Amino acid sequence: MSFISGRRTGRRGSRRFTRRDLVVLGVLLGLPVLLDLAVVWGPTLASVVLSFTSWDGIGDIEWVGTRNYTDLFTNYPQFWPAARHNLLWLAFLGLVATPFGLLLAVLIDRGVRFSRFYQSTLYMPVVLSLAVVGFIAQLVFSRDQGALNAVLGDTDSPTDWLGDPDLNIWMILLAAAWRHTGYVMILYLAGLKAVDPSLKEAAAIDGASEAQTFFRVVFPTLRPVNVIVGVITVIESLRAFDIVYAVNHGRNGLELLSVLVTDNIIGEASRIGFGSAIAVVLLTVSLGFVVTYLVQELRGEKDR
Amino acid sequence: MTTTQATRVRPAPSAPAAARRRIRPGRLGVHAFLMAVSLAFLAPLLLAVYASLRPYDETSEYGYFSLPRHLSLDYYRQAFTDSGMTKYFVNTMIIAIPGVLVTLFLASFVAFALARLRMRGGLVLLMLFTAGNLLPQQVIVTPLYVVFNRIPLPYWMSDSMTMFDSYWAVVLVQIGFQLGFCVFVLANFMRTLPKEILEAAVVDGAGVWTQFWRITLPLCRPALAALGTLQFTWMYNDFLWALVFISDGDKLPVTSALNNLRGQFFTDYNLLAAGSVIVALPTLIVFLLLQRHFIAGLTLGAGKG
Numbered sequence A: 001m002s003f004i005s006g007r008r009t010g011r012r013g014s015r016r017f018t019r020r021d022l023v024v025l026g027v028l029l030g031l032p033v034l035l036d037l038a039v040v041w042g043p044t045l046a047s048v049v050l051s052f053t054s055w056d057g058i059g060d061i062e063w064v065g066t067r068n069y070t071d072l073f074t075n076y077p078q079f080w081p082a083a084r085h086n087l088l089w090l091a092f093l094g095l096v097a098t099p100f101g102l103l104l105a106v107l108i109d110r111g112v113r114f115s116r117f118y119q120s121t122l123y124m125p126v127v128l129s130l131a132v133v134g135f136i137a138q139l140v141f142s143r144d145q146g147a148l149n150a151v152l153g154d155t156d157s158p159t160d161w162l163g164d165p166d167l168n169i170w171m172i173l174l175a176a177a178w179r180h181t182g183y184v185m186i187l188y189l190a191g192l193k194a195v196d197p198s199l200k201e202a203a204a205i206d207g208a209s210e211a212q213t214f215f216r217v218v219f220p221t222l223r224p225v226n227v228i229v230g231v232i233t234v235i236e237s238l239r240a241f242d243i244v245y246a247v248n249h250g251r252n253g254l255e256l257l258s259v260l261v262t263d264n265i266i267g268e269a270s271r272i273g274f275g276s277a278i279a280v281v282l283l284t285v286s287l288g289f290v291v292t293y294l295v296q297e298l299r300g301e302k303d304r
Numbered sequence B: 001m002t003t004t005q006a007t008r009v010r011p012a013p014s015a016p017a018a019a020r021r022r023i024r025p026g027r028l029g030v031h032a033f034l035m036a037v038s039l040a041f042l043a044p045l046l047l048a049v050y051a052s053l054r055p056y057d058e059t060s061e062y063g064y065f066s067l068p069r070h071l072s073l074d075y076y077r078q079a080f081t082d083s084g085m086t087k088y089f090v091n092t093m094i095i096a097i098p099g100v101l102v103t104l105f106l107a108s109f110v111a112f113a114l115a116r117l118r119m120r121g122g123l124v125l126l127m128l129f130t131a132g133n134l135l136p137q138q139v140i141v142t143p144l145y146v147v148f149n150r151i152p153l154p155y156w157m158s159d160s161m162t163m164f165d166s167y168w169a170v171v172l173v174q175i176g177f178q179l180g181f182c183v184f185v186l187a188n189f190m191r192t193l194p195k196e197i198l199e200a201a202v203v204d205g206a207g208v209w210t211q212f213w214r215i216t217l218p219l220c221r222p223a224l225a226a227l228g229t230l231q232f233t234w235m236y237n238d239f240l241w242a243l244v245f246i247s248d249g250d251k252l253p254v255t256s257a258l259n260n261l262r263g264q265f266f267t268d269y270n271l272l273a274a275g276s277v278i279v280a281l282p283t284l285i286v287f288l289l290l291q292r293h294f295i296a297g298l299t300l301g302a303g304k305g
Helices: A004-012 A019-050 A068-077 A080-111 A115-127 A130-141 A147-152 A169-195 A197-204 A210-221 A224-238 A242-248 A257-266 A274-301 B002-009 B016-052 B056-062 B073-079 B083-116 B122-134 B137-149 B165-192 B197-201 B208-217 B219-239 B240-245 B254-264 B270-290 B293-304
Strands: none
Touching: A019 A274, A019 B083, A019 B122, A019 B137, A019 B165, A019 B208, A068 A274, A080 A169, A080 A257, A080 B016, A115 A169, A115 B016, A115 B270, A130 A147, A130 A169, A130 A242, A130 B016, A130 B137, A130 B219, A130 B270, A147 A257, A169 A224, A169 A242, A169 B016, A169 B293, A197 A210, A224 A257, A224 A274, A242 A257, A242 B254, A257 A274, A257 B137, A257 B240, A274 B122, A274 B137, B016 B270, B056 B270, B073 B083, B073 B270, B083 B122, B083 B137, B083 B165, B083 B208, B083 B219, B083 B254, B122 B165, B122 B208, B137 B240, B165 B219, B165 B240, B165 B293, B197 B208, B208 B219, B208 B240, B219 B254, B219 B270, B219 B293, B240 B254, B254 B270, B270 B293
């Protein structure tokens, strides 16, 4: 059923398509492909080209070589904090939220009662928009009336959870993890359901403990899910934008690369070339992961 | 089903009664843990609902975490009348409904062509779409912003006379960007369909369109329902596209308009809470009603191992 065997059979029949078929194919395949190229790949390429120019969006485009990049790395104070925050985001989601989601999935998959209730509740934040999550975070973490300070009984010298630039990124990470955990849990739950029970039985008969069974037998079979979860985690960490933008437009300790891109193009001084350079940094990092993922997919495709 | 599975898996030691007794406290611990986590996950939402029902003076004096003295739906009324949430909802629908329908239609044809017609270069196409969906949005935002500003549209299509600041821009980007995910999921789904049905149709002389529309698509109904639910939520929740491509505040979809609510009433977080609840409600309802579809949509793409 794969494309490899498909090619073989394709060569066999020259009956293939009538003229009407070709028209249908041309229009209905051409339209989405054109759209994908025009909306996704064309702009991506344009971003790369524009990143070597200086342009305000109206006047002439001036070629400046790698100046945007040297400026970015050496002469743009927001860049490194933003990059650090993106990395922190990745580390937090990858090392805290994702394993937590896996743990929840494993617990629920053991067939506890009320599992549907747990599952729905834990998944609920995922359907909220990140902007809404950002606003709800403000209710919880705001300094004077926030719920967290009220719980802590911290009324004399309240902690400014979202205003303190050393602290706020962690609070935002908690809010982001609130959403990410449920997403990861659902993916793992689906993966766990697909694990052949006889594998676990065999391991149990061989005297493996539950932990051993999980790490040596079940977890390795989850590899396709692990790959997807990994990609989602990376992509979400690089794309992160909505929450910080909803809280304080990504300033004062909440800088992210995505915010810097947006600031540079829709801000007062439209610095298209410079904004593109930041976008290309994001692109380079994410492409590494995207390519790895696609190679994996490609292999799976051939096995089928 | 999962319960029997779990009991079957458990090792059967020489003294089964002892084993059964040992499991009880463990089970209880698991429940306590899951219950605690569930409550912690629900708490922020409940807090938002609670805050939205109370006047600002009260919470500013006693904090969000106090007993209520007055409860009213005033903020909800205010959000709909003064802040025009109705208008923003309509904007969202103008973007999301055509967005979802066109995306599903185009993606299912691409997926059909990739998965069911044996075509050269199919894999390359699949990669093109899938990879496109994984790129960070910020990479494509800048050039699109520039281009949309330069594409003129007649007045009847856009009162800004350009692609920029019109629904067309947002809908187009939504469709283009989400195509990748839908193609990926639907192609995976269509591969699981029995190919004999299609072969029989080909023998009977069915053209490409008939094979697609009359034979393959009806079989894809569950996948389409799942994807449609998911896509609707994603397009509804989108924040960035509208923020960048629409400058007229009256045209903003409801999620992005939430930001305006704060601009006008800077300190009134209770109104913002009401706004957040209003914005969150449709997706929550969709989720609770269509949970099965929703989760199926996510895992169709992932749980294909």
